[in-house]
Amino acid sequence: MSQHRRGGWDFSPAAASPPGGLRAAPPVGTTRRGIGAGEIVRRIVAGTGELLITVGAVLVLFALYEVKVSNVFADHNQAVAQHKLTQAWSKGQDPLHGQDKLNLPAGKQVVLPAGQGFANLYIPAFGKDYAKTVIQGTDDADLNEGPGHYIGTQVPGQLGNFAMAGHRVGKGEPFLNLDQLHPGDKIVVQTASNWYIYTVLGSQPQYQAALKLHGSARSDAIAAALAATDAQGVPGREIVSPSAVQVIAPVPDHPGETPTRALLTMTTCHPKYTANQRMVIHAVLTRAVKASGSALPKELAGGTL
Amino acid sequence: MYAWIWRHLPGPLAVRILQALVLIAAVSLLLLFVVFPVVEPHLPSNPFTGPSTVSQ
Numbered sequence: 001m002s003q004h005r006r007g008g009w010d011f012s013p014a015a016a017s018p019p020g021g022l023r024a025a026p027p028v029g030t031t032r033r034g035i036g037a038g039e040i041v042r043r044i045v046a047g048t049g050e051l052l053i054t055v056g057a058v059l060v061l062f063a064l065y066e067v068k069v070s071n072v073f074a075d076h077n078q079a080v081a082q083h084k085l086t087q088a089w090s091k092g093q094d095p096l097h098g099q100d101k102l103n104l105p106a107g108k109q110v111v112l113p114a115g116q117g118f119a120n121l122y123i124p125a126f127g128k129d130y131a132k133t134v135i136q137g138t139d140d141a142d143l144n145e146g147p148g149h150y151i152g153t154q155v156p157g158q159l160g161n162f163a164m165a166g167h168r169v170g171k172g173e174p175f176l177n178l179d180q181l182h183p184g185d186k187i188v189v190q191t192a193s194n195w196y197i198y199t200v201l202g203s204q205p206q207y208q209a210a211l212k213l214h215g216s217a218r219s220d221a222i223a224a225a226l227a228a229t230d231a232q233g234v235p236g237r238e239i240v241s242p243s244a245v246q247v248i249a250p251v252p253d254h255p256g257e258t259p260t261r262a263l264l265t266m267t268t269c270h271p272k273y274t275a276n277q278r279m280v281i282h283a284v285l286t287r288a289v290k291a292s293g294s295a296l297p298k299e300l301a302g303g304t305l
Numbered sequence: 306m307y308a309w310i311w312r313h314l315p316g317p318l319a320v321r322i323l324q325a326l327v328l329i330a331a332v333s334l335l336l337l338f339v340v341f342p343v344v345e346p347h348l349p350s351n352p353f354t355g356p357s358t359v360s361q
Contacts, residue, residue, distance in 0.1 A: 050306055061333055065341040073342060140346055 066170045067273070070144075074172030077145040081133040085117040094118075094192035095136070096155060102194070102288045106160035106250045106259045112136040112149070119156055121147060121164070121174075122188040125181060128302055132174050134189075138165045147174045147266070150248050156189040156196045157288055160250035160259040168269040168279075175268035178279050183207040183225050183236050186299045187264055187283050194290055195297045198264040198283035202236025203228035230284075234263065238280045239270055247280045261285065 035043075088095065095118035099110045112118050117133035124130075138148035147166040154160035166175035183202030188195060203225045210221030226237035234252050248265055249255040262285035270279035289297050310328070314321040 046308075047306070058336065061336050062341060065337050065345070069337045069341070070345075 068170070070170040071172055074144050074146075074167075074170075078133065078172055078174075081117040081135060081145045082120070082131070085120070085133050089192050096191055096193070098193050100155045100157050100191050100194060102157045102285075103262060104155070104158040106154055106158060108158070110155045110158070112155070114151070115139075115142055115145075117146070118149075118191070120190040122190065122300055123181075123185070124188070124299060125185045126177055128300070132166075134164060143167055144171050146172060153248050153265075154250065154259075154262070156191055156264075157194060157262055157285065159262050161248055161252060161263045161265050162189070163248035163265040163267070165267045169273050175266060175279075176272075178266060178268050178281055179270075181226075181237070181281055182222060183228075185283075187266075188297060188299050189264070190291070192291065194288055196262075196285055197287040197289075197297060197299050198262075199286040200226075200236050200281060200283045201230055201234055202226040232261070234282050234284075236282060238282075240278050240280055242275065242278055244278065244280075247278070247282075252280075252282050 085095075095112055095116055096110065099108075104110075114137045115135065117135050119134045121132045121134050122130060132146045135142045135145045135148050136151065138150055142148040143165060147164040149155075150163040150165060153163040156162050166178075167173050168175055168178070181200050183200055183204050184207065185200045187198040187200065189198065190196075206225035206228055207222060210218055210225050213221050223237075227235050229235045232251065233254060238247065238253075240247055246253050246255045247267065249257075250259040251257040252263065252265055264283045264285070266281045267278050269275045270277045287297075311321065311325065314324045316324070
């Protein structure tokens with residue numbers, strides 16, 4: 001089995017066909033002394049082909065990175081942020097400095113350290129292991145750690161809008177299942193001082209009626225129930241363009257109005273795998289409890305992991 | 306390039322196939338875990354996740 005030295009490429013018909021398989025006679029157009037014009041053209045074509053195949057393979061790998069592998073890094077970042085917040089709280093260091101109060105007027109601006117976690121988000125509908133530390137800010141780096149709090153929007157419990165952004169697919173995908181939330185679902189926010197329980201808006205009667213339907217009629221009816229606006233014109237869910245900043249206004253969709261309720265808003269990319277639109281969920285504060293030791297509010301009965 | 310690499314892999318066919326697979330895996334892992342994480346923040350928003358923020 002001698003290593004046969006050859007001057008050509010394996011793609012030529014002579015190389016690809018028997019006899020001798022891969023160690024066939026030197027390819028057409030090649031000599032030991034030099035290469036002809038035909039061979040040069042053939043090499044350019046073959047080289048271009050290889051380049052295109054390589055580019056295609058790298059793009060497929062990049063898609064895999066965006067959708068799957070980026071989660072490995074973001075999940076690690078989230079775990080670090082969670083750990084840091086737990087540590088800070090146990091040392092009596094609250095990034096909010098206890099300034100979050102039930103029905104704090106919307107005009108009171110609470111300044112938080114950028115890029116740092118300050119609250120935990122629990123959504124029982126996503127499973128009892130769903131716990132995310134919310135990061136102050138919505139830069140790429142912030143969102144690569146967890147849901148990010150829009151700077152300038154209110155803090156938990158405050159009158160107005162506690163608004164967050166999160167990735168839909170990849171980079172930890174904290175808001176992957178935002179489309180599975182229904183009117184009445186609970187969203188629990190934990191700060192050092194308090195537990196806040198928000199309830200997803202939308203028409204509860206319409207939702208209950210929708211549950212009696214089947215197939216696409218059911219999902220259409222649920223979507224309609226979520227889209228139904230309440231007395232103050234705020235829906236449970238809306239799909240908007242990325243430029244629709246009014247969804248994070250103190251009174252969502254009614255910029256300039258003075259808020260009389262504490263709301264929570266979550267925004268993410270929509271449809272899945274694209275950034276064409278934003279899916280927005282609105283919820284209203286329905287209950288608040290003072291934090292006391294390790295006691296959990298009843299909405300998290302069964303514990304968190 | 307690929308043909309050149311293939312010709313320079315030593316050993317019998319089965320061993321060369323194995324080496325080729327190891328090379329492909331090594332390059333893929335390098336891209337996924339080293340190159341892409343470094344390069345990605347510098348790219349314009351992409352169609353897979355895009356910026357989750359409501360842009361200003």
